[in-house]
Amino acid sequence: xxxxxxxxxxxxxxxxxxxxxxxxxxxxxxxxxxxxxxxxxxxxxxxxxxxxxxxxxxxxxxxxxxxxxxxxxxxxxxxxxxxxxxxxxxxxxxxxxxxxxxxxxxxxxxxxxxxxxxxxxxxxxxxxxxxxxxxxxxxxxxxxxxxxxxxxxxxxxxxxxxxxxxxxxxxxxxxxxxxxxxxxxxxxxxxxxxxxxxxxxxxxxxxxxxxxxxxxxxxxxxxxxxxxxxxxxxxxxxxxxxxxxxxxxxxxxxxxxxxxxxxxxxxxxxxxxxxxxxxxxxxxxxxxxxxxxxxxxxxxxxxxxxxxxxxxxxxxxxxxxxxxxxxxxxxxxxxxxxxxxxxxxxx
Amino acid sequence: xxxxxxxxxxxxxxxxxxxxxxxxxxxxxxxxxxxxxxxxxxxxxxxxxxxxxxxxxxxxxxxxxxxxxxxxxxxxxxxxxxxxxxxxxxxxxxxxxxxxxxxxxxxxxxxxxxxxxxxxxxxxxxxxxxxxxxxxxxxxxxxxxxxxxxxxxxxxxxxxxxxxxxxxxxxxxxxxxxxxxxxxxxxxxxxxxxxxxxxxxxxxxxxxxxxxxxxxxxxxxxxxxxxxxxxxxxxxxxxxxxxxxxxxxxxxxxxxxxxxxxxxxxxxxxxxxxxxxxxxxxxxxxxxxxxxxxxxxxxxxxxxxxxxxxxxxxxxxxxxxxxxxxxxxxxxxxxxxxxxxxxxxxx
Numbered sequence: 055x056x057x058x059x060x061x062x063x064x065x066x067x068x069x070x071x072x073x074x075x076x077x078x079x080x081x082x083x084x085x086x087x088x089x090x091x092x093x094x095x096x097x098x099x100x101x102x103x104x105x106x107x108x109x110x111x112x113x114x115x116x117x118x119x120x121x122x123x124x125x126x127x128x129x130x131x132x133x134x135x136x137x138x139x140x141x142x143x144x145x146x147x148x149x150x151x152x153x154x155x156x157x158x159x160x161x162x163x164x165x166x167x168x169x170x171x172x173x174x175x176x177x178x179x180x181x182x183x184x185x186x187x188x189x190x191x192x193x194x195x196x197x198x199x200x201x202x203x204x205x206x207x208x209x210x211x212x213x214x215x216x217x218x219x220x221x222x223x224x225x226x227x228x229x230x231x232x233x234x235x236x237x238x239x240x241x242x243x244x245x246x247x248x249x250x251x252x253x254x255x256x257x258x259x260x261x262x263x264x265x266x267x268x269x270x271x272x273x274x275x276x277x278x279x280x281x282x283x284x285x286x287x288x289x290x291x292x293x294x295x296x297x298x299x300x301x302x303x304x305x306x307x308x309x310x311x312x313x314x315x316x317x318x319x320x321x322x323x324x325x326x327x328x329x330x331x332x333x334x335x336x337x338x339x340x341x342x343x344x345x346x347x348x349x350x351x352x353x354x355x356x357x358x359x360x361x362x363x364x365x366x367x368x369x370x371x372x373x374x375x376x377x378x379x380x381x382x383x384x385x386x387x388x389x390x391x392x393x394x395x396x397x398x399x400x401x
Numbered sequence: 402x403x404x405x406x407x408x409x410x411x412x413x414x415x416x417x418x419x420x421x422x423x424x425x426x427x428x429x430x431x432x433x434x435x436x437x438x439x440x441x442x443x444x445x446x447x448x449x450x451x452x453x454x455x456x457x458x459x460x461x462x463x464x465x466x467x468x469x470x471x472x473x474x475x476x477x478x479x480x481x482x483x484x485x486x487x488x489x490x491x492x493x494x495x496x497x498x499x500x501x502x503x504x505x506x507x508x509x510x511x512x513x514x515x516x517x518x519x520x521x522x523x524x525x526x527x528x529x530x531x532x533x534x535x536x537x538x539x540x541x542x543x544x545x546x547x548x549x550x551x552x553x554x555x556x557x558x559x560x561x562x563x564x565x566x567x568x569x570x571x572x573x574x575x576x577x578x579x580x581x582x583x584x585x586x587x588x589x590x591x592x593x594x595x596x597x598x599x600x601x602x603x604x605x606x607x608x609x610x611x612x613x614x615x616x617x618x619x620x621x622x623x624x625x626x627x628x629x630x631x632x633x634x635x636x637x638x639x640x641x642x643x644x645x646x647x648x649x650x651x652x653x654x655x656x657x658x659x660x661x662x663x664x665x666x667x668x669x670x671x672x673x674x675x676x677x678x679x680x681x682x683x684x685x686x687x688x689x690x691x692x693x694x695x696x697x698x699x700x701x702x703x704x705x706x707x708x709x710x711x712x713x714x715x716x717x718x719x720x721x722x723x724x725x726x727x728x729x730x731x732x733x734x735x736x737x738x739x740x741x742x743x744x745x746x747x748x
Binding site for chain 2: 383
């Protein structure tokens with residue numbers, strides 16, 4: 055219960071319009087502790103708010119849950135549009151709920167600002183999962199700021215864990231740099247590929263394949279089953295060209311049909327195996343610690359850079375100097391020194 | 402000739418010890434213009450000097466050559482130790498000299514500080530090339546500072562171009578992040594692989610393969626020739642999994658035997674083809690402009706970060722805050738804010 059003597063901070067974000075009374079910090083904290091999904095959703099909205107006045111309350115809620123966080127397996131899932139991520143996540147989620155788990159689905163969609171409306175945000179994509187009390191589905195608008203999204207999604211993961219979700223699925227579209235951001239905040243990274251799409255049709259960005267702990271070829275059904283099996287062996291060869299990861303895990307390739315609910319249990323067994331192996335060799339914990347450190351340093355470095363580049367003098371000078379560099383009138387080093395001097399930083 | 406009225410700046414670096422009179426800026430500039438390799442080497446040493454007093458002269462020389470730079474094809478070459486880089490570069494260099502080109506070889510070797518002496522630095526690795534007046538070979542000590550090396554190597558490229566070298570080969574060992582740095586300063590990136598070394602024995606870092614414009618499997622001779630052909634087709638499949646690069650170039654796979662001087666001409670034809678294609682579609686020029694911009698911004702951002710992290714208050718606080726983050730006493734965001742505040746940056 056809220057302590058009445060305590061100063062009650064309230065939530066000013068647009069999202070609370072139409073609500074009679076804003077929630078206090080204690081109401082947020084108690085609500086989340088009790089697994090109240092409506093309050094969890096409101097807390098994430100608060101955390102996503104870019105309003106300065108929401109920041110204090112947002113930080114307070116998050117800090118109240120730091121010690122309670124960490125008790126889930128965090129799984130990143132990526133794949134191009136059309137690969138069947140929604141169906142896959144729904145089937146995986148339903149399987150896990152049947153096993154007694156609580157599943158949170160967070161989505162990072164950098165394309166949403168382009169398409170004016172998140173293609174992942176549509177909750178109707180997972181109708182069965184949505185019905186369950188043990189599932190929580192939440193899209194994250196990115197406003198094209200992936201650094202920002204990374205922080206907000208990290209914070210959302212912590213709130214979901216505090217609310218008792220022990221599997222957190224972080225979904226993203228395999229079209230940009232969001233994979234690297236998501237890879238930096240999860241324990242396990244899954245790449246979904248499309249069976250029979252052909253080698254060069256899938257539009258997967260270079261570098262995503264090597265992030266994957268497991269590649270699963272989806273839509274492996276009907277005539278595609280044999281093709282998927284062949285593709286799985288090609289991917290195995292391709293992955294075999296790389297040395298094993300530092301955590302001792304050798305990336306696996308498998309295939310499944312989310313639509314026909316085939317191969318999902320087998321895939322989960324691989325994730326389980328990964329979980330057991332990396333906890334045993336302590337790389338699981340080590341990775342989490344590195345991620346916390348990176349989280350801190352990313353905020354620091356982004357803020358320093360933002361502070362620099364948003365300076366009015368720097369802004370004007372930067373374009374002028376770049377022009378001179380491209381015309382070879384001054385060297386990049388001279389330009390850099392001049393830019394830094396304008397900000398009182400000694401080169 | 403040096404203008405006597407002009408203030409003569411001299412070169413104070415250790416490397417000039419034992420020399421009777423230090424060189425003036427004009428002597429450097431004229432010497433390089435005349436293709437004097439001794440003076441070119443001294444100029445690079447000057448540029449690599451970390452002494453503050455050498456910086457002015459170093460900048461002056463470089464700026465004198467900005468407009469003369471750019472008239473070469475810059476080729477990055479990487480591969481693990483033992484792949485035969487020296488023999489390969491020697492044979493490629495000799496072929497190019499026969500074609501009337503002038504070849505500069507710069508090496509970036511991040512392992513040199515570990516092994517106390519550069520494994521690439523030994524000029525006796527390329528005895529035939531060393532004899533030619535049309536070849537210039539220069540190792541770069543890195544002092545484990547890849548950012549720094551990247552800038553110095555970029556500057557060395559410009560001096561080599563000013564001295565009339567129209568092919569610049571930048572060599573690096575495929576063991577670290579130096580590949581990404583080198584990739585950011587060349588037009589074309591070549592990955593050498595070892596025939597018959599097995600898939601997982603080569604220790605090639607993930608992510609290097611995707612930087613390559615051409616992968617050449619070396620030591621494809623004798624019993625290894627058939628194996629190299631098979632491996633080439635595996636690599637072709639693996640590369641085929643990625644979409645074409647933005648410049649429209651599809652990475653190629655080939656094989657060669659530098660020792661037996663086989664396949665080197667074929668490889669050069671591929672580089673020629675790349676050169677023509679990317680110049681035609683203007684991506685060659687565009688990449689150079691992007692590299693100039695990145696060069697400027699890298700210096701800016703590295704200096705800002707260095708300025709921040711070398712601050713005494715920040716140094717002490719950082720470790721204390723990280724400990725609190727790892728014990729979940731404060732959040733990464735709180736820690737970042739406290740660190741930034743200690744430096745008077747508003748979070």
